Amino acid sequence: MYENQTSMHHKLFIIGAGAAGLMAAVTASDMGIDTAILESNDRIGKKILMTGDGRCNITNESTVTDTDEAAALSRKYHSNQPEFPLAVVQQYGVGQTIDFFSFLGLPLTRLKGGLMYPMSLQAAAVLDIFQLALEDRNVPVYLKNKVVDVTASADHPRFTIKCLTETEEEVVYTSDYLLLSTGGNTGPNAGKEPPGYTLAERLGHTLIEPFPAIVQLKLQYPNMRALSSIKSQGQAHIIVKGKVIGSEQGELAFTDYGITGPPILQLSRKAAYHLARGEQVKLSVDLTPGRTEEELIDFLEKLWETFGHRTVADSLVGIFNKKLVTVLLKETGLDQQPQLLCQNLPPKTKENFYRLLKRWEFKVTDTNGFTNAQVTAGGIDTSELTRGTLESKLVPGLYLAGEVMDVDGDFGGYNLQWAWSSGYVAAMAIAKSIQ
Structure with missing residues (x-):
């Protein structure tokens, strides 16, 4: 099932075997759709192994008890269309995700702050469960197939997908529906433009310039080496044009290049956004957050x-x-x-x-880059997608899921939840279209 194949047609091809693609494949197969996956790597879900410090923070249950869940969720996701992610996550949320993994045979456990992990606390267990699920459903996975081009037509099959195998052999696949779930610019794709961006642009879509998020920050400070390895409880504030635009409290960890820790990872998107626009960004640290001045x-x-x-x-x-x-x-x-x-x-x-002690200011010079980031902000413009189905407004039968589009979530399981939600919603929309 996981070997290279000759030319093949499937009703639905999913490009990318990451979290969103795997969710979509299982869901589409359960809806009776002839589904197959194309993956450039030699195995599925490589990036999943790197999430949650190798434990895989599958989702976050903390917003479920919020009195206004919609408002709580909307604050956790970011997009050029702020309301866009909510229409997806509300269709398939935390409760459904927990039930889904239980259905596949992977019970979850809840840790501090509502963070949900596999009971074994091993990210590899998530991949093992998905691999078993794909085998149970006889979903073909064509590994080591690098997609180099996709063309769309008004006829059937709608999509022609050209791939190169590891031996540089060209293979052509066709499908009536296509789902791009190739991820962002972090993890295995760090430093090079993910194929999903290129393919979507060739099909007429617009790319909103990506930048790293949930990432460490580089600071300008003459004694940075002296601070390296120091950890302290504190409150961090991001300041742009003299105004505090974000604050988080928790353990701060200084490094030889700057600073990290949960509060910094949470704030890094705001810093990166303004840095990408050439604006000066400052970090103010309060080392005694439990006391007023x-x-x-x-x-x-x-x-x-x-x-x-x-x-x-x-x-x-x-x-x-x-x-x-x-x-x-x-x-x-x-x-x-x-x-x-x-x-x-x-x-x-x-x-x-x-x-x-209360307002130790540093100049933020940069983030620690895509290589060290947990998620990519930016991506394919969501205004070109149908809200609630994730179908392209430009190319009928083309759908997007996961990090490839301009949606990213906060630190703490929200990005994987977006992957599960968007993969499910796209697959269900395809099933409805077929019916």
């Missing part, structure tokens, strides 16, 4: 009053990461006076220290 001042004043006989460095033992204290002292110039006692701290130095 007044509470922080009161705390430190009492601390330094009580331990006025200690050096500043010694007074901060156990309050901040020891390596971080060294950097903070350097930033405020106190490293030049290592024996300065707390009782002798000048008022101006204290003010600088308070400001640093």
Whole structure:
């Protein structure tokens, strides 16, 4: 089933065996559609193995209990048409996804924050289950087939798909319906334009310039190496044109090039969006998010009053990461006076220290690129697709699913949920069209 084949016709060809393509294949087959998959790699679902730190964060159940689920979901997805993702995710949401994997024999477990994973906490289990599901349904998967061109006509078959095998042999496939689910510009495709973009453009569609999202940020700071490997609870703010456009709280992790951690990954899309437009982006870090500035001042004043006989460095033992204290002292110039006692701290130095702890600003110079990003923002313009079915308005019988279109979700399982939702919705729309 997974070998290269000679010229072949199927009612539906799915290009791309990622999460969306696999969901669509199982759904379409269950609806009685003669379905096959074309995949350029030597196995299905390679990118799934890299999700959720190898555990595969299948979805996120936290929005289910929101009093206004539609509003909660709409905040989790981004597109040039903000309302576009909601019309899909509401058709096939978290509950249906959990039931689907249970139906395939893969029970899920709920961890902190509503994050849903395979019970085994292994991403490989997701691929194994899909492979079994495809075998159960006799869905052909043509591996090592690189799609180089697609043409559409008004006659049947509508689509002619030209592929190159690993031996550079040209193979031609035909179908009446075509689903593009080739993913974005991250993972195995990092650094090169995914074929789905090219194929969709050749068929008349418009590409909204992609940029990396859910990715680490690069910072301009002279002592970046000194900060490397420091982790601290904090609140991060993205600032553009003097205005805070996003804030997240949690564990921050400094690196030799910049910063990462869940709050940064969540905010990275906003930073990348404005960086791509040539705008200056700043990151402000609050190292004491549990205290207001007044509470922080009161705390430190009492601390330094009580331990006025200690050096500043010694007074901060156990309050901040020891390596971080060294950097903070350097930033405020106190490293030049290592024996300065707390009782002798000048008022101006204290003010600088308070400001640093609450509003430590860095210039964001770049993201860490597509290679390290978890998702691609941008993609095929959703205004050229029919909302709620994902069919092309330009080419009858052509559908899109997953990351190839201009939809991306927040950190925490929302992008895989988009893959499951869009794959299912597209397959059901094709089934309805056939009927």
